Amino acid sequence: MSVNEAAWILEAKGDLRVQPTPYPVPEQNEIVIKNHAFAIQPLDANIRAKAYMDMPYPFILGNGVAGVVDEIGPSVTKFKKGDRVVSDTPTYQLKKTKYGCWQKYVVGTEATTAKIPENTKFEDAAAIPFALLTAVAALHLELGMGKPKENRHGKALIWGASGSVGGYAVQYASSVGYDVVATASPRKFDYVRGLGASEVLDYKDDQIVKKLQELGPYDFVMTASGDAVGVNAISDILQPAGGKFVCTRPKSEEMRLAANVSLHYGFFSMATQKVENADFTAWWYGDYLPTALAGGVTPTPLEKRPGGLSEIQAACEDVLAGRSPKKLVLSP
Numbered sequence: 001m002s003v004n005e006a007a008w009i010l011e012a013k014g015d016l017r018v019q020p021t022p023y024p025v026p027e028q029n030e031i032v033i034k035n036h037a038f039a040i041q042p043l044d045a046n047i048r049a050k051a052y053m054d055m056p057y058p059f060i061l062g063n064g065v066a067g068v069v070d071e072i073g074p075s076v077t078k079f080k081k082g083d084r085v086v087s088d089t090p091t092y093q094l095k096k097t098k099y100g101c102w103q104k105y106v107v108g109t110e111a112t113t114a115k116i117p118e119n120t121k122f123e124d125a126a127a128i129p130f131a132l133l134t135a136v137a138a139l140h141l142e143l144g145m146g147k148p149k150e151n152r153h154g155k156a157l158i159w160g161a162s163g164s165v166g167g168y169a170v171q172y173a174s175s176v177g178y179d180v181v182a183t184a185s186p187r188k189f190d191y192v193r194g195l196g197a198s199e200v201l202d203y204k205d206d207q208i209v210k211k212l213q214e215l216g217p218y219d220f221v222m223t224a225s226g227d228a229v230g231v232n233a234i235s236d237i238l239q240p241a242g243g244k245f246v247c248t249r250p251k252s253e254e255m256r257l258a259a260n261v262s263l264h265y266g267f268f269s270m271a272t273q274k275v276e277n278a279d280f281t282a283w284w285y286g287d288y289l290p291t292a293l294a295g296g297v298t299p300t301p302l303e304k305r306p307g308g309l310s311e312i313q314a315a316c317e318d319v320l321a322g323r324s325p326k327k328l329v330l331s332p
C-alpha cells in the first residue's frame with residue numbers, strides 16, 4: 001500500500017507539521033486521489049493562521065486537489081484507477097481529515113470530481129476551480145445570471161475585476177452575453193479588457209460612483225474584492241432604484257448600505273457541496289468545468305512553489321500578506 005504523509009495543524013493557529021499519516025479509506029461513492037497539485041486559497045490561509053472556521057484539531061486543511069485516481073470506493077461508476085481528475089473535497093463541511101488536500105493521498109467524492117482534459121496540466125487544474133466556482137456560483141446560482149451561449153443581453157458591473165475571482169466573473173458574464181463594466185487598478189486595465197470587459201475604470205477615482213452610474217443601469221452587480229469602500233460605492237451606484245448585489249465577503253461594520261440595497265454573501269466556493277444545488281453541481285463537473293479547463297477560460301496567472309508539504313505554511317503566509325499577485329500552487 002502507498003505511503004501517505006500530511007501537513008497537520010495540531011491546534012488552532014498552530015504551525016504545520018509534516019508527518020506520516022495512514023492511507024485513507026474511500027467509502028461509498030468516494031475515490032482516493034494521488035495528489036499532484038493543490039492551490040493555496042485565502043480561505044485556507046485564514047483558517048490556518050486565524051482559525052477562521054472551527055476545526056476538530058489535529059486536522060488536515062485544503063479543499064481542492066488535482067491528481068490521479070489511486071483507488072475507487074464502492075458504487076463509483078464515473079471514475080477508474082489511473083484517471084486524471086480534479087476534485088473539490090468537503091473538508092470544511094464534513095471536517096474529516098481524509099478530505100484535507102494537504103496530504104499525498106486525498107479522498108474525494110464522485111459528485112464533486114471532474115476529469116481533467118488531456119492537455120491540461122495538474123497545476124492549472126488545481127488553480128482554476130475554486131475562484132471560478134466562486135464567480136459562477138455568485139453570478140448564476142445566487143443572482144440567476146444564466147449560462148454561457150444563452151445570448152442574454154444587458155449589463156453587468158464587476159468591482160475588483162483584476163483578481164482571481166473578479167477575472168473569472170468578467171469572463172463568465174461576458175460568455176453569457178452581458179456587456180461588462182469593471183473596476184481595477186489602472187495597471188491592470190489591459191488585462192481586464194482582455195478578459196472581456198468593455199469598460200474598465202479605476203476604483204480609486206473620486207468620481208467613480210458618478211461615472212459608473214452614467215454607464216449603468218446594471219442587470220447584475222458583483223464585488224469580487226468584497227472590501228467596504230467598494231460595497232459602499234455600489235450602494236450609491238444603485239441609487240435611486242436600489243437593488244441587490246453579490247459580495248465575496250460578509251457584511252461588516254464599515255459597510256453602510258442604503259435601505260433599498262441588499263448584499264448577498266455566501267460560501268460560493270463551496271456551492272457544489274450542498275445537496276440542494278445538485279443540478280448545478282452535475283452541470284459544473286460534467287460540462288462547464290471540463291470545458292473551462294480545456295481552454296474555455298483564461299486562467300489566473302499561477303506560481304509553482306517547490307518544497308512540497310513543508311512549504312505550505314510559508315506559502316499561506318505569503319498569500320495572507322499579499323506578497324504574490326499569482327495563485328500559489330504546490331505539489332506534495
Ligand SMILES: NC(=O)c1ccc[n+]([C@@H]2O[C@H](COP(=O)([O-])OP(=O)(O)OC[C@H]3O[C@@H](n4cnc5c(N)ncnc54)[C@H](OP(=O)(O)O)[C@@H]3O)[C@@H](O)[C@H]2O)c1
Pocket residue numbers: 042043130131134159160161162163164165166183184185186188203224225226227229230247248249266267268269270
Ligand atoms: N465567499 C467566497 O466563497 C469566496 C471565495 C473565494 C474568495 N473569496 C474572497 O474574495 C476575495 C478575492 O479573492 P481572490 O482570490 O480573487 O483574490 P485576489 O486574486 O488576490 O484578488 C483580489 C483583488 O482585489 C483587488 N483589490 C485589492 N484591494 C482592493 C480595494 N481596496 N478595492 C478594490 N479592489 C481591491 C486587487 O485588484 P487591483 O490589483 O486591481 O487593485 C486584487 O486583484 C478575497 O477576499 C477572498 O477571501 C470569497
